[in-house]
Each structure stands twice: as C-alpha cells, then as structure tokens.
Amino acid sequence: MALDVDVDSLVIGGGIVGLSVAYGLARAGDRVVVLDGADDAFRASRGNFGLVWVQNKGLTRPDYARWTMRAGQDWAAFATELHDLTGVDVELRQPGGLTMSFDEESLTTAGKKLDALGQELEIRYPYERMNAVELRNLTPDIGPDVVGAIYCPLDGHVSPLRTLRALTQAFKNLNGELVPGVSVTQIEHRGRECVVHSDKRCFSAGRVVLTAGLGNKALGAMVGLNVPVRPQRGQILVTERLRPFLKHPCHYVRQTGEGVVQIGDSKEEVGFDDATTLAELSRIAARAIRCFPVLKDVNIVRTWGGLRVMTPDGFPIYEESRQCPGAYVVTCHSGITLAPVHAGPLVEWMQKGATPREIQSFTSERFSV
Numbered sequence: 001m002a003l004d005v006d007v008d009s010l011v012i013g014g015g016i017v018g019l020s021v022a023y024g025l026a027r028a029g030d031r032v033v034v035l036d037g038a039d040d041a042f043r044a045s046r047g048n049f050g051l052v053w054v055q056n057k058g059l060t061r062p063d064y065a066r067w068t069m070r071a072g073q074d075w076a077a078f079a080t081e082l083h084d085l086t087g088v089d090v091e092l093r094q095p096g097g098l099t100m101s102f103d104e105e106s107l108t109t110a111g112k113k114l115d116a117l118g119q120e121l122e123i124r125y126p127y128e129r130m131n132a133v134e135l136r137n138l139t140p141d142i143g144p145d146v147v148g149a150i151y152c153p154l155d156g157h158v159s160p161l162r163t164l165r166a167l168t169q170a171f172k173n174l175n176g177e178l179v180p181g182v183s184v185t186q187i188e189h190r191g192r193e194c195v196v197h198s199d200k201r202c203f204s205a206g207r208v209v210l211t212a213g214l215g216n217k218a219l220g221a222m223v224g225l226n227v228p229v230r231p232q233r234g235q236i237l238v239t240e241r242l243r244p245f246l247k248h249p250c251h252y253v254r255q256t257g258e259g260v261v262q263i264g265d266s267k268e269e270v271g272f273d274d275a276t277t278l279a280e281l282s283r284i285a286a287r288a289i290r291c292f293p294v295l296k297d298v299n300i301v302r303t304w305g306g307l308r309v310m311t312p313d314g315f316p317i318y319e320e321s322r323q324c325p326g327a328y329v330v331t332c333h334s335g336i337t338l339a340p341v342h343a344g345p346l347v348e349w350m351q352k353g354a355t356p357r358e359i360q361s362f363t364s365e366r367f368s369v
C-alpha cells in the first residue's frame, strides 16, 4: 500500500485520551493525524460519568495522587482555553465534590486515609469533613441516612460529550486531521519512522502514540509494548430533567447543566459485554435514592453500559517502546480527570524527553515484577 500521509505524530484512537494528547501535540507545533476506529468500537469516552475526581485517588500510590491533583488544579484553565479556542462550554462545575457516608465509622476512616496521604505528600490534603448539618447547608436534599461527607474542592464534573467536541474542534483549529472509521491493523518500525497500516490507508510518522483504549493490548504487541488492559463494565442511569437540587457532584450522582441527573455506576468483570441489567441498575438506583430521596419518583429516560479501560492495578501506563523508539502508549482509567495533564506535561515528555516525576513509575515493567 502506498504511503498516504507522513506527519510528525500519529495518534491511534480518538477517544478522550487520544484527543487530549493530539490536541497537546498540535498545540506544541506538531503536524498530527488521529486515526479512530469504526462506529461500533467500544468507546469509554462516550459512556462515562464525567467526573473530574481527585479525592481518594492514589491512596496507595502517592505519585498518582500528585498527578491527579495536578490535573484537578489545571482543569479550570483547560476548560477556559478550550472555550476561548472553540466557543464550546464543557460545563465544568468545580470546585467541589462529595463522597457521602451512611455511617460515622466510614466517614472517620475516609478522613484518616486522606490525612495519611497528606502526610505522605507533605501537604495538608485539601478536604473537609462535613457532618450532616453542614452537608445539609450545602446540599439540602440529602436523605436521613446520610451522616456526613468528605468534600474536596479539586473535584468537579464536566460534560464528557461537550469535552470531546471541544477537543476535536480545538485540534482541528490547529490544523490537526482526524480520520474516522479507520482500523489500524499493523505497525512497522523502519529506521526512525513508524509505518502504520490500516484497513484503508497507510501512514508514517516519527512518533506514534497508542491511545486506542481496549485496542491498545493488540496494538502494543506490534511495537513491543506490554499493555495488559481489560474491560470493566459500568452501568449508568439518566433521569428526566429535574429542578436544580445538586450543585456538587457526588461519587455516584451528578446533575448536569440541563437538569438531568446521572446515576452511576457499577464495577463489573463481565468481559466485552456492554449490556445493561435490571438487577445492577436497580442496585445503583436504590443507593442513589438513599442519598437523595427526591430521586424516588422520577422517570428514567436512558440507561447504558460502558467498558472501562482497566490495567491490573488500576493505574495508568505511560511508556515509550524500547524496541521501537518513537512509539508510545498512553492508557488510563480516568481519562476525563486527567485530560489537562495528558495535553500538557505528558506531551512535553514525548517531545522533550523529560519524564514528569509523578509518572516515572507508570511503565508496564511493574507488571513483570
């Protein structure tokens, strides 16, 4: 097949992770093409919950806590930048997310864990422990079973679809090219170039970034990268529009700018099956109603299942191939939360070689120990 396109960077996968990286590369001056799969591909980026979630991230891995906090801190500027470039409002609502507790013991434990993390990070971890009275002042509609919550100002939420739209438009404004409906079938390393074969065309670039979500496992093997990702299903319910009652998202209930309430989500090991089940949806709904009794009598207008892109330990993989220098993999479980750092410091690492301290341990080598 003849070479169609020769650019600085090819990004394989046009979900939130690929578009964040592609936008960052284009912003830094690269000529970039994004190749994205067919319409029936599994796409976590179109089925997620939209949280920018920092609290509790990295409790067992302080580097991940630092990386996530950096993303949370950068989100406001990132949303403004996307809006200025494209006119698209991603509906960022920050500061503040809540993790509700139904018993004092779990509330105390959650606070202690964040204190311990703060000590490890040598900061005062940004959170507030709220009792039911304080919480009711912030969120009057909580149910009688809720005894309190952990509030973290770095948490928030966005519209995932608006974020994808903004990133796509911003990328195109920087002369980036997005090629949809292309399935990459082979990657070859020739000298300093990677040659990428697809079912339709052939592309070459000095840098290839694998951001194909669950497709990264097969693609990684083509360039000597071990990417042991697996699907984990999450189911979500969406209500009719309601009066605004929830200013701050909580871990499994958020109200969007349009007034609909999203209720999430499950964690199911069912392989490549993104169906919904009544049993799981009922369990999720019951938990949300316990938090917010106002949800008891509302109509559900939509439900869906999405497949998370999970590594064995739940942390990201950021790695350049030793076998094929110039080929990178970027995959993670929190692509919405991490979008600003994927467009920023991660791209700097690829372009300038300086690995940010927070991500030095996120290679796949940790799985072979």
Ligand SMILES: Cc1cc2nc3c(=O)[nH]c(=O)nc-3n(C[C@H](O)[C@H](O)[C@H](O)COP(=O)(O)OP(=O)(O)OC[C@H]3O[C@@H](n4cnc5c(N)ncnc54)[C@H](O)[C@@H]3O)c2cc1C
Pocket (backbone or CB within 6 Å): 012, 013, 014, 015, 016, 017, 018, 035, 036, 037, 038, 041, 042, 043, 044, 045, 046, 047, 048, 049, 050, 051, 052, 053, 182, 183, 184, 185, 211, 212, 213, 214, 215, 216, 219, 233, 234, 235, 236, 265, 305, 306, 307, 308, 309, 331, 332, 333, 334, 335, 336, 337, 338
């Ligand atoms: C139910 C649920 C709730 C979630 N909630 C949150 C949340 O609140 N906050 C948060 O931060 N994260 C959340 N996530 C996680 C987040 O959605 C993912 O981290 C993110 O979407 C992963 O994006 P991605 O671009 O890596 O993968 P995907 O969105 O899956 O995109 C991969 C792309 O690669 C393409 N592709 C695959 N193979 C090939 C190939 N061979 N050739 C060309 N293209 C290919 C596909 O077409 C696809 O478009 C949630 C996920 C789920 C499922």
